[in-house]
Amino acid sequence: MHPKAAAGALERPLRARIRGQVGGLGAAFRFLTCLPLPGTHAGSSDDLGRALPYFPLVGLTLGALLVCLDGLLAPLFERPFVDFALLATLVLVSGGLHLDGLIDTADGLFGPGPAERRLAAMRDSWAGPRGAAAALGQLLLQYAALAALPTAGRWQALLLAPTLGRWAIVYGYVAFPYARRTAGLSLALKLGATPVAGAAASIVALGAASLLSWPTGPLLLAAAWLVATLAGRLAQGRLGGMSGDVYGAVEQVVEALTLLLFPVLAAGLPSPSGRGSG
Numbered sequence: 045m046h047p048k049a050a051a052g053a054l055e056r057p058l059r060a061r062i063r064g065q066v067g068g069l070g071a072a073f074r075f076l077t078c079l080p081l082p083g084t085h086a087g088s089s090d091d092l093g094r095a096l097p098y099f100p101l102v103g104l105t106l107g108a109l110l111v112c113l114d115g116l117l118a119p120l121f122e123r124p125f126v127d128f129a130l131l132a133t134l135v136l137v138s139g140g141l142h143l144d145g146l147i148d149t150a151d152g153l154f155g156p157g158p159a160e161r162r163l164a165a166m167r168d169s170w171a172g173p174r175g176a177a178a179a180l181g182q183l184l185l186q187y188a189a190l191a192a193l194p195t196a197g198r199w200q201a202l203l204l205a206p207t208l209g210r211w212a213i214v215y216g217y218v219a220f221p222y223a224r225r226t227a228g229l230s231l232a233l234k235l236g237a238t239p240v241a242g243a244a245a246s247i248v249a250l251g252a253a254s255l256l257s258w259p260t261g262p263l264l265l266a267a268a269w270l271v272a273t274l275a276g277r278l279a280q281g282r283l284g285g286m287s288g289d290v291y292g293a294v295e296q297v298v299e300a301l302t303l304l305l306f307p308v309l310a311a312g313l314p315s316p317s318g319r320g321s322g
Contacts, residue, residue, distance in 0.1 A: 068094025069101075075229065076102045076210065078139045092229060093236030096214045097244035103210035104252055106137060107203035114202060127190040131183065134206065134299075142209070142299075145292020146182055147175035152283075153290070159283045163223060166289045182296055189303035194311075200257045201306040208265055209299035211249035212272040213291045218242035220276035221285035230288035260309045267305060268298045 071091035074081055076099065110130050117126045135143055151174050152166030165172075171179070193201050217237035224231065253261030275294045279286045 065094060067091035069098045071095040072098035072102050073105075075233075076141065077106065077137055079137065092232040094241075096217060096233060096236055096241040097248070099210040099214050100207050100245050100249040100252065103207035104203060104248075106134065106206040109137065110134065110202040110206070111199045114198070123191065127187055130190055130202070131187055134186075135183075142292035142295040143179055143182065145289040146296045147171045147179050148289040149175075149293035150178035151175040153279065153293075154282075159223070162283055163287065166287065182300060185300050186303060189300055192307060193303065194307050197257065197306070197310050200261075200310075201303055203256055204253060204261060204264060204306065205299045205302040207249060207252055208268040208302050209295040211245055211265070212268045212294050212298040214242060214245040215269065215272045216276055216286050216291050216294055219273070220280055223279065223283040223285035223287045223290075230291070257306075257310065259313055260306060263309055263313075264302050264305060267301060271298050271301060 068091055070081060072095035073079060075092065075095060110133065113133055114126060114130060117129055121129075148166040148168075151168065151172040152162045152164075154174060155162050155165050214237075217234055218239065218241065222231065222234040249265060250262065253265045255261075257264075272294050275290065275297070276286055279290045283290070
């Protein structure tokens, strides 16, 4: 084979692989956010199948948006309004996707009847009393957690919370069976939930957590793993597996827990700069 032809034959699979990963990155942003990106809302099934490794990166981007907004508003407004703006941005930029999952999970997961009835209840577009109470409690808890963040390290918590929340979604897809069998976006993501995808997302999440705040970040990642594991086992027992709504509920719980635990752990653990002092 001519050298140029051989080089072209090698370049084509490489270009296709790069295009596939770029498509997966775009699908992750379109699925998890309302940011104005080219293309359809979620992308093709193939793109969605490659999206999971990029979920923590999407969370890190949302965290960076919160940090920038916090820096812009803090000199102009009092803290209560700034915290409200941050919480509203987090909900709106994600399209309310995960909050809606929390509502549906609260309504269906703990409802009566067999798993099929619970799954059907989770698809009801109306929020029941359990779902409404869960959403209100979640918003109040996140607002209180934002208000309790100290000035020192606040930016780290804002970056970590959405990153670890979206990593928990990936872990749920990889570690637990999927409850529904009908075609949909979550099923396309489940088909791409390979151990390699889970490992890639975990490397990103652990690297970000370690670089942002050591050892607080990795401890918060461990807490996220515990929450996702308990939720996955509960959903497996009640529903036969996890669903898109349960993934969203897990993300919300991990996000709030990260904001709550960050100041506690950061205050109680020695920082690397403080080693050997005194």
